[in-house]
Amino acid sequence: MFKGLIKNSTVLAIVMLVIMTVLAVLSMFNDSGIVDEIAHIPAGYSYLKYHDYRLNPEHPPLAKALAAAPLMFLKLNFPLELPAWKDEANGQWEVGWKFIYERGNDADQILLASRLPMLLLMIVLGIYLYLFTKRTFGTKAALIALFLYSFSPNIIAHSRFVTTDIAATLGIMMTLYYYVGFIKKPSWKKLLWVAIALAIAQLLKYSCFMLYPFMAMLAFFAIVFRPKDLPKGFFLEWLFKNKALKRIWVYFGSLMLISLISFVIIAIFYQLMMYKMPVELQHQAFDIFLSGEKAAPLNSLLHSLTNNPVTRSFSYYLLGLGMVILRVSGGNTTYFLGETSNQAWWYFYPVAILIKTPLPTLIITVLASVVGLGGLIKFSKEFFKKFSWHHLKDAWLMKARFIWKNWTTFTALLVIAFFLLTGIVSNLNIGLRHVMPFYPFWFLLLGGGLMIMLKKIQQIPKYIAMVAISLLML
8 A cells, every 4th residue: 555655656745735725725715914915015016017126125025026926917006106105215014005905906806816826835845845855764754744744734824925934944945955965965066056046045035044154054064074075076176185175175165156156146136126226215225224333334335235236236135134133133022921022032932833733743743753862872872882982083983974874864953953042042032933944844854753663663563653643644
């Protein structure tokens, strides 16, 4: 039976994503607009229709432009005469309310048409999760991971809105899918795919900026733990005879090139979205949103970049990034467990995850964690059996091989730890959606962990375990 499922794995994956999409679409109808959509929808429309970026600079353009694409085929009345549009650097709320609700446009039609393209992000994210898990743990694990993803209420709920949360999740998953492949076997083709994915991630949400330091950290670990030589001739590695220097040059040198290519793509895309925006309005935005001593250096830099036509568009990317950093540091008024405060609770996200994640997923997590812990204990026993102060090099190589062999698992655990830790120390507690990017990596590990568990247990208990897991998933 299971062999038959594997043969039809692609069909099963498509069926799961279709069911997920149907669930998302059916729940859209008669669902009122949320606050963020009031700003995001007219902003995306103005980027495509008027090539003007004055609305909602706090978020990158790609997800908003994608959402607004169907609106280009509708006859809509945009409030161009409003002072909030003509004179303000960012009159997003007044323009948004007027455009959606007060200019004779069909609000339900606008909301539905704008939300449908967002489901493409959900579907593509599911495809990358499936491919990533399949490459790491095999087809069976990939089907389990995709099943958990396709029926995750948190993923479905947030995928239906014109927001940047699922978009950020896709950007991070897609970039790391290509970067993990690049680290394992560097090549020019893979380098280009990483750069394109990284640029797309930056154009989807500013939180994806964390990918730059995160990828640098992965490059450092790759230099330390890689047990094999690098491909000959790649990235001028022949310039260095020392293996360590070769690795440093290849991994950090290529990361610098990847970053540079991504910045060029970002600047070009921003230029397409804002080339008709008045320059004086751009300068006005810098003085409004980056006032104060802390923001003074960035303010000065952005004015200089805007005066140069080549770098003008990139200045607005940096403006949005600066606005996000300032907002996060300022906090946000939140209601949590009977209290209201603009100061963050360190346990906000751990509690939100436990409350909002379905119980079967938590139970499966416990089962998979036991398997992972068991594997770690087994490795530790073997490691300390062979450990000797006289043979430190051999012990180190054994540890390095273990991490290198489980590189994707290592990366996924780092992603989960990163988002949990940043959530704990963050001063911005405004919902589970801000740690959404770790969910697909969680499902990836669950798929792999369950398959490892089923391989290790004997025949009769295996059938019992399979029935139990199936019931939990259903």
